[in-house]
Amino acid sequence: MRDPKVVVLLSAGIHPVSGKARMAPGDACALEMALRLAPRPVALHVGDAANSALRDYLGMGLDTIEVLDTSADGGDIVPALCERLAALDPDLVLTGMTADAGEASGMVPYLIAHRLGIGHVSSIASVEEIEAGEAIVVQAYRGAARRRLAVPLPAVISASQFAPAPRAPAFARARRGTLQVTTGTIEKDHEAATWTRMPARRRPRKIAAGQTAGDGAPLVGLTPDEAARRILDFLKDKTIIQERGQ
């Protein structure tokens, strides 16, 4: 398919140590994916138009970002995004896996796909091809083999951390890019307002058994064939390799 219509959703992140505004790493990966698919993807942001992270996104190669400037912080952005997306009618909507600030539940792509009634695939490392009515994507999970999937278009695609690393923002492009700001309001999150918040406490992670020491006694004096047989049996027992041809 020539020139698919690609929309990328961008959010502003917060650096975990310095607390400064930054690009959300997942959304930067999604933007990199979008720039490889289409020269001029549409970028959407809901939040504060004065956030300096938006300039970084512009520096990666965007001409303009559509910003819905909201005064309230931490509302429900999904209805606003869905309204704009329905008007744009894109082939692909790209997002990161989770936001980099706030609740970061990673639910936005699921809710958008559900409301628009389109498909959604998560943890995508690359979009290989866009054919008529179908996108061929590669799904990657840690500790699992990569899988190739065919997704009917239009679809929401979440870029995983194994997607190609985002390009560095260019200063001049960041200055040149423009923000199309429209002011609006979003609904307040009344449910989250009732939750109690406090500064985080450090809780050490529990060490799972078998991480520091194994539980097998070493086998001494095996012939090479016996040793190989033991290794193969172990691998089959733990379903690392499948028994084929049976």
Added chain:
Amino acid sequence: MMRIRRQRRVPSSPGTVPRIDPRRHDGENEPEAIERVGASGLPRRDPREDKGQRLRRELRTGRATARSGRIERQPAVPQRLMLADDVPWIVVVSLAEEPWPDAERQLLGAAHKVADGMGGGVVMVRVGNGDRATDLGRIGADRAVLLPPAIDPDILAAHVVAVMERFEARHVLFGEGGADADVARRTAIRLGERPATSLHLVSNGSATFQEAGGRTEVCRPLPRVATLAPGRFDAYESEIAREGRRIEIELDDMPPGVRDLGVVATSQLDAPLGEARFIVSAGDGVTDWAAFRAVAQALGGTIAGSRQVVDAGHLPRHRQVGASGTLVEARCYLAFGISGAPQHLQGVQRCRHVIAVNTDLHAAMVKRADLAIIADAQQVMPALARLAGGRADA
């Protein structure tokens, strides 16, 4: 001039703690914890004393088990049966690939914490075969439902919802990571719930998670759908096994929304180490590189190496495992001729299973391994390649 005044030792009067002479100390009837009252009136504990007591106690129990015969294989583990079906159920879902080692057990542990608070039971939903060896009752499942494997997460989510409806379950818990997190969110969409994700604590109907960046902790009521952060919960450990009764559930067939085009074949030198599932790794003990490549090819593993072989130029730098290379999280790590420097062991810390082939019985890698074979890698590698290759033909 200052003079140090020694207090004269007074014989212990009734009501004070008696002094113990360590040489004439009888280990069997010692007081469990000796508490002295300090000058401030608060009880003081001597940490060295506590440690000594702990060591003596361990020694004593060790001797007792040695006397009664060390290998105590209980033929019949006591079991707690869950007869009633109308108790509040907590569902735990585990896909074929655990998102992190021990995820299943940690999920069951957390589920029991929730279930015990409301007098309920735990239903374990397992997709695909998983680790066939584990007894589901032993790891804490009251009921078990085995679902057929499916590639489309929407179908899995529909099946999970069907299981929840069958049991009228109160909560469903997933691991936060991998495909499990994906299915969890789809389940929440189907149920119309707002899920709690990456939970660090679950207690008494409330759930605690950290906001992105880990600066703020948020406490909210536990919703129906929740995912648990890795390594935050204790596994279910009890002498009493659960029932683990299999339940069959009628499932509707659904057309898959995405088409599966199969596993992507990546070159064994290009596949990123950080996400590799099975790694075949070489150390200084490997000299026959043709055999090493043949083994990796035959087993379908990703190639990696220790710092020494990368420094020597046998493998490219991005194949290095360890503190100065990549920290890998493979399901299985097969190490040929690696002695296991601390930096290397740090790199394989998160691997589920480790197999070591080494000539040195006292190598650190051999201690870490789940299956350790004391042999020369040059002889084992060709044999393994032949057997694994023959397996493909058979």
